[in-house]
Amino acid sequence: MKRDAMAQKAPPGWPEPPPPEICRRCHKPVWPVPIKGLQQIKKWLPQGIHPECSEAEQREKQAQVRHAEAMAATMEANLPAGLGQWSFERAYREARAIKQGEDFALWERPWQECRDWLGLKQGLFLHGPTGVGKTVLLCCTLAENMRAEEESGVYVHVPTLARESAKSMAKGSRARNMMEAVERRHLVVLDDLGVGKVGLRVARFITEVVDERMRRGLPLLVGTNAGEKEMSASLHDKKHHRVWDRLQRICKAVRVEGLAFSALMAEGDWE
Numbered sequence: 001m002k003r004d005a006m007a008q009k010a011p012p013g014w015p016e017p018p019p020p021e022i023c024r025r026c027h028k029p030v031w032p033v034p035i036k037g038l039q040q041i042k043k044w045l046p047q048g049i050h051p052e053c054s055e056a057e058q059r060e061k062q063a064q065v066r067h068a069e070a071m072a073a074t075m076e077a078n079l080p081a082g083l084g085q086w087s088f089e090r091a092y093r094e095a096r097a098i099k100q101g102e103d104f105a106l107w108e109r110p111w112q113e114c115r116d117w118l119g120l121k122q123g124l125f126l127h128g129p130t131g132v133g134k135t136v137l138l139c140c141t142l143a144e145n146m147r148a149e150e151e152s153g154v155y156v157h158v159p160t161l162a163r164e165s166a167k168s169m170a171k172g173s174r175a176r177n178m179m180e181a182v183e184r185r186h187l188v189v190l191d192d193l194g195v196g197k198v199g200l201r202v203a204r205f206i207t208e209v210v211d212e213r214m215r216r217g218l219p220l221l222v223g224t225n226a227g228e229k230e231m232s233a234s235l236h237d238k239k240h241h242r243v244w245d246r247l248q249r250i251c252k253a254v255r256v257e258g259l260a261f262s263a264l265m266a267e268g269d270w271e
């Protein structure tokens, strides 16, 4: 290879450097570096990669690991596609870009509550209208607690469980798998609880899950737009409001409100 302007100049008293290697990342020449060996012997050390290419390689590796971890968490927690990619950091950044003023403040408060949740109370009860970001906050909370605590977790969309259980409750069915996962995992998310009527079997299951969580001090995250009456009706418990009462006892109620993200994004404020 021809020596060019990038060539290493030999300092006075040094032998001529050998020709460059080819960087394994950018495939451009990478020149040897001068080092002093034993007894001050001056020599050139061939380099397989540029220092900046090596740093970039490290960053790429770390990003790959993070991505793989997020994917694994998504699979394990049964999160719907796309929802495993959320983090508190990303949710904040995107909300900041979409929402303004008081509307942003209305979102930021529950965001903070979720981020600071662990250890403060056994569970969180996120309530508020549709489209304000409850599910995304639940996913951030689930994913980040699984990562930080190395505890298992599972996401259950209750209306989906209700629909699946009507199809089949046989061993290996989706409904059965979801229910079994809930029994084994440390952190459980019940999303859209009390929204629409669920069958008796699922209602009984939910009631037992909430009782069990309360009894054993296990964490529970709930998302809903239902009030007390609707939730009790959905769970076939119009008289006693048992699930509702227990949820209020073990969970910190957090109101999520403000403008729906979809409406804001349709306005074209976004991008």
Ligand SMILES: Nc1ncnc2c1ncn2[C@@H]1O[C@H](COP(=O)(O)OP(=O)(O)O)[C@@H](O)[C@H]1O
Pocket: 090, 091, 092, 094, 095, 098, 129, 130, 131, 132, 133, 134, 135, 136, 137, 223, 261, 262
């Ligand atoms: N912090 C956020 N930044 C950007 N988009 C968001 C954010 N939170 C939610 N969204 C988007 O808004 C929509 C509604 O959010 P979702 O969490 O499903 O609301 P909810 O559960 O309250 O009905 C989804 O398309 C979601 O991707």
Ligand SMILES: [Mg+2]
Pocket: 134, 135, 136, 191, 192, 223
């Ligand atoms: Mg939701």
Ligand SMILES: [Zn+2]
Pocket: 023, 024, 025, 026, 027, 028, 049, 050, 053
């Ligand atoms: Zn390079």
